[in-house]
Amino acid sequence: MKEKMKEIAQRVSELRKLSDINLEEMAGYLKIPFETYINYEEGKNDIPASVLYEIAQKLKVDMGLLLTGEETRMHIFTVTRKDRGVRVERRKQYKYENLAEKFIHKKAEPFIVTVKPRIDEGKPTTNSHPGQEFNYIIKGSLKIYIHDNEINLEEGDSIFFDSSYEHAMEALNGKKAKFLAIIL
Secondary structure, three states, X not given: OHHHHHHHHHHHHHHHHHOOOOHHHHHXXXXXXXXXXXXXXXXXXXXXXXHHHHHHHHHOOOHHHHHHOOOOOEOOOOOOOOOOOEEEEEOOOEEEEEOOOOEOOOOOEEEEEEEXXXXXXXXOOOEOXXXXXXXXXXXXXXXXXXXXXXXXXXXXXXXXXXXXXXXXXXXXXXXXXXXXXXXX
16 A cells, blocks of 8 residues: 555656646645645655545646546546445545546546544544535444534435535444545
């Protein structure tokens, strides 16, 4: 997984340079500390899926190119077979599987997200990104933290929210949870 993380970081760095965007400009666009962005591009830290989505927007490329290194070319449809999507790891508890990395000019990014139960106490680390997000619980239970609210969701429940607000997910009952996330 570390090798994949480094490959994605290298693609981001190369495309940023080709786009004549300097490091400071990209960090500012993402609203993250300069050092954090440097660590992403150097492959020292995994780039969260939400940040990759924002980088793709800034670079005017499809997120699939950042994930796979291949140009997206599907215009009418794309099929992703069970457990065959491009995987992105985000923090230790979160694993993302991109479900449409080959489709060009997407209006949204669909993922299957698996969240492991946390060991540590307190609220999980939050993040935010431009746009909106839809989550549908496939398996297990999740607690969603969003803008000073805590919402428990069970299998079959869903939430649609403004993802510019700080948010995080936590698996409940000591079991993994799995949900469909669509980032718009």
